[in-house]
Amino acid sequence: MTGATEFSFDLLATDGNARRGRIACAHGVIDTPAFMPVGTAGTVKAMTPDGVTATGAQIILGNTYHLMLRPGAERVAALGGLHKFMNWPGPILTDSGGYQVFSLSERRKLTEEGVTFQSHIDGAHIALSPERSVEIQNLLDADITMVLDECTGWPVSEDDARKSMELSMRWAGRCRKAFEERPGYGLFGIVQGSIFPELRQASAETLIDIGFDGYAVGGLAVGEGQERMFDVLDVTVPYLPADKPHYLMGVGRPEDIVGAVARGIDMFDCVMPTRSGRTAQAFVRGGTLNLRNAVHADDPRPLDAACSCPACTGFSRAYLHHLVKAGEMLAGMLLTAHNLRYYQDIMRGLRNAIENGTLAEFRRDFDRELADGPERALDS
Amino acid sequence: MTGATEFSFDLLATDGNARRGRIACAHGVIDTPAFMPVGTAGTVKAMTPDGVTATGAQIILGNTYHLMLRPGAERVAALGGLHKFMNWPGPILTDSGGYQVFSLSERRKLTEEGVTFQSHIDGAHIALSPERSVEIQNLLDADITMVLDECTGWPVSEDDARKSMELSMRWAGRCRKAFEERPGYGLFGIVQGSIFPELRQASAETLIDIGFDGYAVGGLAVGEGQERMFDVLDVTVPYLPADKPHYLMGVGRPEDIVGAVARGIDMFDCVMPTRSGRTAQAFVRGGTLNLRNAVHADDPRPLDAACSCPACTGFSRAYLHHLVKAGEMLAGMLLTAHNLRYYQDIMRGLRNAIENGTLAEFRRDFDRELADGPERALDS
Numbered sequence: 001m002t003g004a005t006e007f008s009f010d011l012l013a014t015d016g017n018a019r020r021g022r023i024a025c026a027h028g029v030i031d032t033p034a035f036m037p038v039g040t041a042g043t044v045k046a047m048t049p050d051g052v053t054a055t056g057a058q059i060i061l062g063n064t065y066h067l068m069l070r071p072g073a074e075r076v077a078a079l080g081g082l083h084k085f086m087n088w089p090g091p092i093l094t095d096s097g098g099y100q101v102f103s104l105s106e107r108r109k110l111t112e113e114g115v116t117f118q119s120h121i122d123g124a125h126i127a128l129s130p131e132r133s134v135e136i137q138n139l140l141d142a143d144i145t146m147v148l149d150e151c152t153g154w155p156v157s158e159d160d161a162r163k164s165m166e167l168s169m170r171w172a173g174r175c176r177k178a179f180e181e182r183p184g185y186g187l188f189g190i191v192q193g194s195i196f197p198e199l200r201q202a203s204a205e206t207l208i209d210i211g212f213d214g215y216a217v218g219g220l221a222v223g224e225g226q227e228r229m230f231d232v233l234d235v236t237v238p239y240l241p242a243d244k245p246h247y248l249m250g251v252g253r254p255e256d257i258v259g260a261v262a263r264g265i266d267m268f269d270c271v272m273p274t275r276s277g278r279t280a281q282a283f284v285r286g287g288t289l290n291l292r293n294a295v296h297a298d299d300p301r302p303l304d305a306a307c308s309c310p311a312c313t314g315f316s317r318a319y320l321h322h323l324v325k326a327g328e329m330l331a332g333m334l335l336t337a338h339n340l341r342y343y344q345d346i347m348r349g350l351r352n353a354i355e356n357g358t359l360a361e362f363r364r365d366f367d368r369e370l371a372d373g374p375e376r377a378l379d380s
Numbered sequence: 381m382t383g384a385t386e387f388s389f390d391l392l393a394t395d396g397n398a399r400r401g402r403i404a405c406a407h408g409v410i411d412t413p414a415f416m417p418v419g420t421a422g423t424v425k426a427m428t429p430d431g432v433t434a435t436g437a438q439i440i441l442g443n444t445y446h447l448m449l450r451p452g453a454e455r456v457a458a459l460g461g462l463h464k465f466m467n468w469p470g471p472i473l474t475d476s477g478g479y480q481v482f483s484l485s486e487r488r489k490l491t492e493e494g495v496t497f498q499s500h501i502d503g504a505h506i507a508l509s510p511e512r513s514v515e516i517q518n519l520l521d522a523d524i525t526m527v528l529d530e531c532t533g534w535p536v537s538e539d540d541a542r543k544s545m546e547l548s549m550r551w552a553g554r555c556r557k558a559f560e561e562r563p564g565y566g567l568f569g570i571v572q573g574s575i576f577p578e579l580r581q582a583s584a585e586t587l588i589d590i591g592f593d594g595y596a597v598g599g600l601a602v603g604e605g606q607e608r609m610f611d612v613l614d615v616t617v618p619y620l621p622a623d624k625p626h627y628l629m630g631v632g633r634p635e636d637i638v639g640a641v642a643r644g645i646d647m648f649d650c651v652m653p654t655r656s657g658r659t660a661q662a663f664v665r666g667g668t669l670n671l672r673n674a675v676h677a678d679d680p681r682p683l684d685a686a687c688s689c690p691a692c693t694g695f696s697r698a699y700l701h702h703l704v705k706a707g708e709m710l711a712g713m714l715l716t717a718h719n720l721r722y723y724q725d726i727m728r729g730l731r732n733a734i735e736n737g738t739l740a741e742f743r744r745d746f747d748r749e750l751a752d753g754p755e756r757a758l759d760s
Contacts, residue, residue: 043703043710048690071677071702079680079698087694278709297451300459310428314467318459322451323423329658329709330423 003027007143007186007213009245013355017237017264020354023214023245025143026184027083027091028058032245032266033350035257035343036061036093038274041070042086045274046329046336049088055309055337056344059091059143061269064136065100069119069126073139081141093188093269094142096133096175099250102151110150112167130174134187138180146216147175149190154222161194168192169206176210186213188247194219195228197235204239215240216247217265221256230259237264254283254346258366261350262359273343277336280324282311284342286369286377289317291335296321304378309341310334383407387523387566387593389625393735397617397644400734403594403625405523406564407463407471408438412625412646413730415637415723416441416473418654421450422466425654426709426716429468435689435717436724439471439523441649444516445480449499449506453519461521473568473649474522476513476555479630482531490530492547510554514567518560526596527555529570534602541574548572549586556590566593568627574599575608577615584619595620596627597645601636610639617644634663634726638746641730642739653723657716660704662691664722666749666757669697671715676701684758689721690714 004024013020023030037044037052040063044052052060062082067073079085082092098115101108105117105126114129133148149168152161172189179187189207193199207215217236220229233248240246247267248260257268273283280292284304289296299317307313311320311334323331353362369377384404393400403410417424417432420443424432432440442462447453459465462472478495481488485497485506494509513528529548532541552569559567569587573579587595597616600609613628620626627647628640637648653663660672664684669676679697687693691700691714703711733742749757 041702041706041708042699043706043708046709046713048710048713049694050690066706070706071698075678075698078678079696085696085699085702087699298455298458310430314429316459316465318451318455319422319465319467322421322465326421326423326446326450328421328423329426329712330428332709333426333428333713 003184004029005183007184009214009243011243015354015357015359016262018262018350018354018359019246019264019266020351021245021266023091024184025091025186026182027089027143030058030091031351033257033261033347033354034059034267035347036267036269037340038063038269038271039086039088040271041066042076042082044336044340046278046332047274047340049086051310051337052088052340053090055340056348057340059093060088062092062094062140062142063100064094064097064133064140065104067094067140068097068128068136069121069124073136077139077141083141091143092140093144094137094140094146095249096146096148097128097136098133098148099151101128112170114148130171131178134175134178143185144214145175145179145185145187147172147187147189147212149192149218151222152192152194152219154194154224156194158194158196158199161192161196161199165192165194165199165203169203172207173210176212188212188214188216188245190216190218190249191236191240192219195224195232200232200236201239204236208239208241212244214245214247214267216249218249220248221250221252226256226259229256230263233260233263233265240264254343255366255370257346258350258363261354262363273339274336277339278332280331280335281339282320282335283339284374284378286372286374289374291317291320291324291331293321303338307338307341307345309338311338383564384409385563387564389594389623391623395734395737395739396642398642398730398734398739399626399644399646400731401625401646403471404564405471405566406562407469407523410438410471411731413637413641413727413734414439414647415727416647416649417720418443418649418651419466419468420651421446422456422462424716424720426658426712427654427720429466431690431717432468432720433470435720436728437720439473440468442472442474442520442522443480444474444477444513444520445484447474447520448477448508448516449501449504453516457519457521463521471523472520473524474517474520474526475629476526476528477508477516478513478528479531481508492550494528510551511558514555514558523565524594525555525559525565525567527552527567527569527592529572529598531602532572532574532599534574534604536574538576538579541572541576542579545572545574545579545583549583552587553590556592568592568594568596568625570596570598570629571616571620572599575604575612580612580616581619584616588619588621592624594625594627594647596629598629600628601630601632606636606639609636610643613640613643613645620644634723635746635750637723637726638730638743641734642743653719654716657719658712660711660715661719662700662715663719664754664758666752666754669754671697671700671704671711674701683718687718687721687725689718691718
């Protein structure tokens with residue numbers, strides 16, 4: 001893994017608003033558009049690091065909230081950082097912990113200073129401030145640190161969305177000050193403002209004034225639906241610097257990713273391929289297959305004969321169905337490997353299409369398969 | 381995988397009563413003494429087939445009871461047999477189903493004809509006879525088929541043990557008649573008789589009269605303790621044909637295996653390394669480590685610096701402890717891989733020692749490490 005001495009983003013090609021780029025950071029290079037598998041607690045669930053690499057992933061995401069509670073950021077630092085701890089030598093992006101504080105913890109209390117809460121694991125009282133979030137991510141040795149922000153609820157009034165966004169912007173400034181510059185390490189700001197174009201614009205302009213190595217679009221995929229999400233991207237991405245990576249947090253289904261790439265997004269993360277892999281759902285061309293369904297019990301075909309993942313090259317749908325019914329760990333292992341490979345294949349297809357100026361055709365084929373559904377798409 | 385056209389056993393070397401041999405069968409070659417990982421329901425739990433191969437295992441065991449209930453022997457046969465179904469191209473031994481009928485099923489009824497029971501999965505009424513057990517193992521395409529026997533309880537009177545053994549011998553004859561001869565496929569008889577030397581001798585002689593491709597010692601590891609088990613081996617193995625493999629069923633801990641190899645046993649199977657791997661127990665030189673114990677939380681050392689398994693070459697005890705505490709699947713995956721590798725390394729050590737005539741030294745070192753315990757053994 002070749003580390004860069006300077007955090008950089010090269011824009012290699014465009015096709016409409018879509019961008020083909022390359023990020024260089026301390027622990028390696030990331031071709032964009034990129035999908036980051038989620039390694040919540042220092043492991044991409046059900047996968048070895050070698051298995052993750054084999055899917056084509058170049059960067060993974062770690063969750064600050066989980067890691068600060070267990071095993072603890074200071075402990076990970078003493079053990080040599082998150083890369084060494086989890087044996088993932090490539091780039092790592094960590095979130096700020098804010099999203100999980102608002103979705104998982106108890107007895108939350110939000111102030112200008114930060115947020116206090118009780119751990120969902122052992123009930124311990126914890127304080128998370130912008131400065132502490134950055135410190136934790138530094139202890140974890142994340143290549144990309146995310147600013148702490150407040151997660152604006154959904155639905156939300158414009159007034160509440162403004163107040164929430166403005167707090168997040170003040171926190172972003174404090175994160176910038178707290179972030180220790182190191183060669184190859186980067187800090188990303190997060191645009192907030194819910195579905196309100198003026199707030200999104202104001203947020204983006206504030207962040208650009210502060211100055212970041214990349215810009216995320218936050219507060220989406222919270223129940224607003226794909227149409228509203230795309231509308232927000234249409235009015236937000238134009239305000240993001242073209243020479244920095246654009247990251248859509250927590251998204252999403254393959255069709256969400258394809259649409260967001262067409263709107264100028266470069267980076268994605270989502271638990272969907274990993275979580276679905278542990279609940280018998282396989283992402284395939286044209287949609288998903290539920291391997292728990294008895295229709296697969298005698299089916300000698302692989303999930304997708306065109307896929308070169310370990311699940312598709314070694315096993316039948318009948319076998320995967322059997323593993324699911326028998327509650328065998330190998331079901332989650334194989335389906336997770338397949339789903340992550342499918343996501344990476346989509347990203348590779350998008351990168352090639354942008355390079356070749358054929359994104360419109362790529363999207364047409366993708367949409368037709370989605371309309372056909374998986375059984376027809378896989379047979380064609 | 382090179383398959384043999386004839387089922388054969390070559391005795392390559394001996395050291396005292398210990399034997400170094402090689403079995404050739406339909407799906408490949410097995411160096412003995414051999415340990416067979418248990419793949420109960422068509423998967424060695426928490427392992428991919430490639431991972432099992434990487435531990436050094438050449439043969440795995442499948443459980444007829446589980447596979448007949450789910451997914452069903454006829455279904456596996458229609459899908460091309462168990463090797464293809466589970467993507468394990470090497471040799472497979474299947475047990476007869478008898479042991480699990482007696483330990484897992486409900487409403488058992490034993491007659492001269494066979495045994496009827498209710499499935500522990502869905503309550504279905506099932507009949508298992510010697511002929512049906514052999515038929516199922518044939519449908520699964522097992523390289524080595526085991527005869528159906530009655531599992532004699534423990535403790536047991538000599539009179540009950542005799543009656544049980546005599547029933548098993550009549551069933552062994554019926555299995556022999558039912559077994560369809562195919563090039564490279566073998567049928568093993570099972571010596572019963574509990575702890576009674578005369579019964580063991582009579583059982584062995586009856587089986588030899590019938591004629592089998594290998595001879596198992598059954599009815600041990602049922603609570604009688606290591607000393608009684610070794611006593612039974614001392615009075616039983618001498619009656620087994622020297623030119624056929626000797627298989628001690630369901631054994632055991634590393635120290636049980638080492639002692640049994642010294643008494644002339646060639647093959648073993650046990651759920652211990654796999655089950656322990658899913659419950660945070662690591663087998664290491666000198667004993668076991670419990671990775672759930674907080675003593676490991678900050679320990680940067682691997683389980684065993686001298687082990688070349690994926691767990692030991694990539695991860696610290698601190699990380700494995702974290703995975704266990706967080707309930708992550710990777711804990712079971714890595715610890716299972718380590719334990720299976722440890723067992724295979726023991727078998728490799730035994731084979732080398734027998735070849736070199738140094739089994740006494742091997743056992744002396746092994747026993748000293750056991751006396752020292754894992755912390756001292758691993759530091760030396």
